[in-house]
Each structure stands twice: as C-alpha cells, then as structure tokens.
Amino acid sequence: MIEFEQVSYWYSDVESLLEIKDEVLNSVSVVIQKGEFVVLLGRNGSGKSTLAKHCNGLLIPKRGKVTIDGLNTMQAENLWEIRQKVGLVFQNPDNQIIATTVEEDVAFGPENLGLPMEEIRRRLEEALSIVDMQDFRRKEPHLLSGGQKQRVAIAGVLAMHPEYLVLDEATSMLDPEGRGEIISLVSRLKGSITVFHITHYIEEAVNADRVMVMDEGRMVAQGTPREIFNLRDQIVTWGLELPQVTETAWLLREKYPHLFPTLPVSETELVDALCLSS
Numbered sequence: 001m002i003e004f005e006q007v008s009y010w011y012s013d014v015e016s017l018l019e020i021k022d023e024v025l026n027s028v029s030v031v032i033q034k035g036e037f038v039v040l041l042g043r044n045g046s047g048k049s050t051l052a053k054h055c056n057g058l059l060i061p062k063r064g065k066v067t068i069d070g071l072n073t074m075q076a077e078n079l080w081e082i083r084q085k086v087g088l089v090f091q092n093p094d095n096q097i098i099a100t101t102v103e104e105d106v107a108f109g110p111e112n113l114g115l116p117m118e119e120i121r122r123r124l125e126e127a128l129s130i131v132d133m134q135d136f137r138r139k140e141p142h143l144l145s146g147g148q149k150q151r152v153a154i155a156g157v158l159a160m161h162p163e164y165l166v167l168d169e170a171t172s173m174l175d176p177e178g179r180g181e182i183i184s185l186v187s188r189l190k191g192s193i194t195v196f197h198i199t200h201y202i203e204e205a206v207n208a209d210r211v212m213v214m215d216e217g218r219m220v221a222q223g224t225p226r227e228i229f230n231l232r233d234q235i236v237t238w239g240l241e242l243p244q245v246t247e248t249a250w251l252l253r254e255k256y257p258h259l260f261p262t263l264p265v266s267e268t269e270l271v272d273a274l275c276l277s278s
C-alpha cells in the first residue's frame, strides 16, 4: 500500500536559499491499495508530478509522511527497497531510454541488479511480451514511434519486477495511436500489478477502480469513474474536459431527462442505453 498522510510540499528557491512556502501539495492524504488501478486527474500545474515523485522518495514531504508498505520515504535507508517496489514512468520516453537497442535497454535495469544471465533473459522476454515489443528487440529505440518508445520504457521498468507502477502522464506526449497503445497496455496490466496512472485526459479514467482529482495541490475528489464523470460542473472548474461520450449523454439528458437512469461513461454504455430506451 502506498500511503500519503497529510503531505505538504513546496519547492525551495535554491539560489537565494529561500523557502518559498507556496504549497504545491497541500495536506494530501491518499491510499493506494495493492492490486488497484487508480487514475489521478488534474490540470497542468495542479501538483501531479510532485505527488508522483513522492511515491518513490525522489521528493520527501516537507510536512506529513509517505509510506510504501510501511516503509517511510523520509528514512534514507529505506529508499533502495522503496525504489525496488515502485517503478516510475515519465512523460517523455526519449529521456528514459538509454541503450542503443530495445533489448539492451530493457535488460539494463536487471543487469544493474547483478542478476544471473538466465534470469535477465527471462525478465527481458517476459517484459517484451507484456508490452508486445518482441519483434522490435534488435531495433534502435530512436527509430520507433512515440508509443513504441514508451512501451519500451515501461518494459524496462517492468523488468525490475516492481509491485507498483506509477505512470506520470505517460500518454501526454504521444499521438492518438500511441496513447491508444499505452491505454490498452495499462488495461492488460490491470489486476496483475498495482497501477497508478496520472493524466489530464479524463477519458483515460473510464476503466479505473478509483479516480482521484487534484487541483491546486489539493485532493478535491475521489470516486468511481461514473461518480466523477457525474460532477459535470466541477470538472469544468477543475480545468478538465468531460469525455465526448459523457458530454453527449449529458446533452441528451438535458433534452430527455428520463433517458439515462445512470450516466453512460463508455460508447458501449451509451449505445446500450439508447437502444434500450427506443
């Protein structure tokens, strides 16, 4: 379990050594249970990346505490174990790929762990197969599409066998096709590993077990995708956009109030609801 207890954070101005107490995280309390697929939504600048970096001790709370399976990130001696448990993927795949071929890149982490060759091979095959990149193993990463590069970056993290996978806007630099690839990969991972997917695209939350929304450093809402998508006015206030399907359902509902007893959150649900009512 990843647990944030009333975590506050502000960045210091290194040059003037001033502590600018502009709280980027403001008393955030969050629990992510083992096995969950949690999506965190929030507009640009709301504090999502700052929160992500607290999940494996890249940043340490200024107030409050973060624990991973009971290990406090404040204690330096816990950090190695914490980083084994929590794998982070960032938005720009180009900054995360270091080797000259796909397989060297994915094997890099396990090699650094000093694992036996056989185990490295096994993990490489497993990770490439999960992200469906076996056929690209000998390719140079810079020749791949954005979505493929991001899948390689994810494979590199999965090869370390983390218990928690934190994806910080892993889809935001990708074209629609690349985004689709990552979303379907995340759906496949659901249930086998804890996934904490951070995004400002609200439609990526449709399959989540739980959705959380951040705004201005505060956790402003938590619920099922349907509960969150129902908060139409707040979603606008938080600087997010309703998924097209849900927006369409809302407009239809305004005209025909009895059309949807429950709000459709996917195309299938919208079509089913319309077919049932006709």
Ligand SMILES: Nc1ncnc2c1ncn2[C@@H]1O[C@H](COP(=O)(O)OP(=O)(O)O)[C@@H](O)[C@H]1O
Residues within 6 Å of the ligand: 011, 024, 042, 043, 044, 045, 046, 047, 048, 049, 050, 051
């Ligand atoms: N290294 C940094 N130094 C100073 N301010 C920062 C730094 N990183 C982020 N910030 C500020 O913290 C706030 C939250 O940023 P961030 O956590 O990156 O939000 P998000 O990921 O939701 O876009 C923003 O106002 C941003 O400008």
Ligand SMILES: [Mg+2]
Residues within 6 Å of the ligand: 048, 049, 050, 168, 169
């Ligand atoms: Mg960010």
